[in-house]
Amino acid sequence: MSSRPWKKAPAHPPVFDSGTDTIREDCGATARPAMSLCPPLRGRWKLGWKDSMQGSLHPPQQNYEALLDRCLRNHCLFEDSSFPATQSSIGSGALLQKLPRRLRWRRPPELHSNPQFYSTETKRLDLCQGVVGDCWFLAALQALTLHQDIMNRVVPLDQSFTENYAGIFRFWFWHFGKWLSVVIDDRLPVNETGQLVFVSSTYKNLFWGALLEKAYAKLCGSYEDLQFGQVSEALVDFTGGVTMTINLSEAPGNLWHTLTQATYSRTLIGCQTHLGKEGVLKNGLVDGHAYTLTGIRKVTCTYGPEYLVKLRNPWGKVEWRGDWSDSSSTWELLSPKEKILLLRKDNDGEFWMTLRDFKAHFALLVICKLTPGLLSADMGQKWMYTTWEGRWQKGSTAGGRMESPRDTFWKNPQFLLSIWRPEEGRRSRSPCKVLVSLLQKPRHRRRNQKPRLAIGFFLFRMSKFYEDQRKLPPEFFWRNAPLSGPEVFLTEREVTRELWLEPGTYLLVPCTSEAHKEAEFLLRLFSRKHTLRELGSSSSVVFSKYPEINAVELWKILNHMTWPGLANAWPIFSLDSCQRILALLDLDVSGTLSVQEFRGLWKRLLCHQMSSKP
Structure with missing residues (x-):
């Protein structure tokens, strides 16, 4: 996928500066007490799973709670030696040529007087792509922000730059059948003026997007490894769902019906334009670029109904210039009330276009379903x-x-x-x-x-x-x-x-x-x-297993298992006891157990059964 075409690559290699040993306030605010940097915590990491063919395929699994507790006790800031603030974390390919001459690594409290991790009061689509060609990642991430409950699993919102701040953050990704915790420090690459080089927010004091991108880069190996990809990959990594890709040149006749079901269900939707070499086209779209589908709307014009889709460019700017764009005269075909409801003349990368133009100018539509039944008649x-x-x-x-x-x-x-x-x-x-x-x-x-x-x-x-x-x-x-x-x-x-x-x-x-x-x-x-x-x-x-298990299902599962020495004592578990077990293990208060949570319960029950044998 393409990155910003107006960024001219420097002819000189960047100089890397990992930063100072204290927290500075560069915005004129009152200086905070200096904190020392934590030396690496050795001997406490569980190494990534090994593959006999190529070595470790995953980043080291670090104990977030232990690292945070150690930094707080020692009044120091965390430094992640497994993904250091050096060129090795950036990569060694073409991305280096896009970086500023003096690349620095700074923590958010050094970049703003009032840094915030996340704010529920800001606009959901506030992220802008940097010099990394990871529009596929950003398009998926922006789709994630439209579902707060799903996002909370990937981005723990109890993290901040004030309470228990120690320069350490954690994110969760679904990685080939397992939910992985990825731990990072909060040192981010910036240019000479303190501007973030990679993902940034339109709200300059918000940093969750930049830190999430860093965690994903660590999962993939480096920032360089985020260059080029399919939006479906990131959607699966954020949800553990299943993607359905529709070739829009062969789109079914019921595409609008499919979009309607997907939009009003728990799905995340992205799309990609046709590959090309022109960069930004005359119509405002970008060749070989990923977008987020953020909404649909059937409107009534003077000539009849029109089917509109709403999209957002991860750059946070550069929009469609055709019919139903921000400056298009087609908006006069609507009633004043509907025009006021839908039209936003902001250069924020978000725009409307007809379903007909969408099918003509985009190559792929990617729908990530959390359960397969969402797009069928048996969705319940x-x-x-x-x-x-x-x-x-x-x-x-x-x-x-x-x-x-x-x-x-x-x-x-x-x-x-x-x-x-x-x-x-x-x-x-x-x-x-x-x-x-x-x-x-x-x-x-x-x-x-x-x-x-x-x-x-x-x-x-x-x-x-x-x-x-x-x-x-x-x-x-x-x-x-x-x-x-x-x-x-x-x-x-x-x-x-x-x-x-x-x-x-x-x-x-x-x-x-x-x-x-x-x-x-x-x-x-x-x-x-x-x-x-x-x-x-x-x-x-x-x-086969249920993706989510409620108290009744848990009661059925446990009482239909074979328990050595207890064959005549059915039922072993009462429904009340299963409800109590669910209440203890249901940490996200969803009323169900995930498969991962059930596996943990199952292992504990088996261990208890083995230890209780005479």
């Missing part, structure tokens, strides 16, 4: 899901696509999928909706260090119930054509497909386009009711 129904981590290993499970020699395709991981019709719909003859998501994990700690593989998956129908635990042999694939397969293998991080399947047994085979290519993957399945198991694996059947 309960969905279940399964996740499975796997690997394509050279010499064993990296079999490649079906067009490769047929004696290798069968070596790919094979998953037996059983689809059942929900009990309330057993008599229905309609197919069941199944959403399959295949994510490939990065093959290097740095996001842009190694290109992604082209991935996809095939689905086969099993003619009879299969009880054997062994993988299906090559002969099966010679004799059976796939029910579904990729038209094109994609080098995307995630490949998602919505399927409508009759109840029965299927074989799911994720693969790469070429044999002998190694990578790890995460397979996610969503349906109303299913089970999944890997053939040739020692793992048992994995039953």
Whole structure:
């Protein structure tokens, strides 16, 4: 994705200055007492998970509470040696040429007399892109701000520059099946005049956006690794949801209906323009650029109805100049009341355009759904899901696509999928909706260090119930054509497909386009009711799980488990006890347990059961 075209790259390399040892007030305010800097806290970090092929794929997992407590006790400011205020955190590529000559690292209290982490009173879309080409990240982030409850999970709002301030901040990202805490210090890159070089806010004393971008850069490896990307990637990292990408040149006839359902549901929506080399076009749009879809509106004009979409440029400026732009005469076609309600003549990067122009000038529409049912008629129904981590290993499970020699395709991981019709719909003859998501994990700690593989998956129908635990042999694939397969293998991080399947047994085979290519993957399945198991694996059947578990569901789950030595004591847990357990563990007061919270409870119950054995 493109960055600001009017930023002229300097011919000289930047000089890095990590800052001073005390907090300064450069805005004429009363100076604060100086605080020393904390030396690195050694021996207390849990290293990132190791990958046998490329080493650590994740930043070190740091104990935020322990680091904060240590800094407060020692009256010092945190310095993160795992993502230091040096060039190594910026990167070593073309981004260096966009930086000011003397790049400094400063903390927010050094940049403003009244710094604030976040304010609920300010405009939601207040962020502006810096010199990093991460408009895809900013477009997703601005979509996140439209859902305060979802944002609170990513951005803990109990952080500030006053109470318990120690120069340390924490953010949460969904990273390949797990929610990761990313800890950073608050030293930010600025130019000679103290202006933020990367993400900034239109409110100069707000810094949550700049700090979140730094945390995401740490997760991806460096600021350089935020250059170029797809808005779908960041949307998934913010929510753990599933993305649906619509090619607007082939948009379905019910696109407005889809947008209406998405806008008024818990979805995050972004879009991208066509790739090009012109930068800012005459119509005000930017080539190869990501935008946030912030709203839709059906209006009544003098000639009839018009369908409008509202978009925002992450730059915080440069807007559409066509019909229904801020200065367009088409606004005179509306009633004065509706014009006053919708039109805002501000150069803030936000603008309206018709759905017709949107389809003509934009390439992709990306909708991130927190549950698969949001865009269908059964959106009120309960969905279940399964996740499975796997690997394509050279010499064993990296079999490649079906067009490769047929004696290798069968070596790919094979998953037996059983689809059942929900009990309330057993008599229905309609197919069941199944959403399959295949994510490939990065093959290097740095996001842009190694290109992604082209991935996809095939689905086969099993003619009879299969009880054997062994993988299906090559002969099966010679004799059976796939029910579904990729038209094109994609080098995307995630490949998602919505399927409508009759109840029965299927074989799911994720693969790469070429044999002998190694990578790890995460397979996610969503349906109303299913089970999944890997053939040739020692793992048992994995039953689908509810994304959120309430007290009644918790009572059913716990009382249907097999407890050694207590087989005749059913039910073990009363509904009242399950409600009490939920109250103790439901930290976000949502009335439900997340899968992560349930896993923690399950482990504790198993440990208690084992320790209580005679």
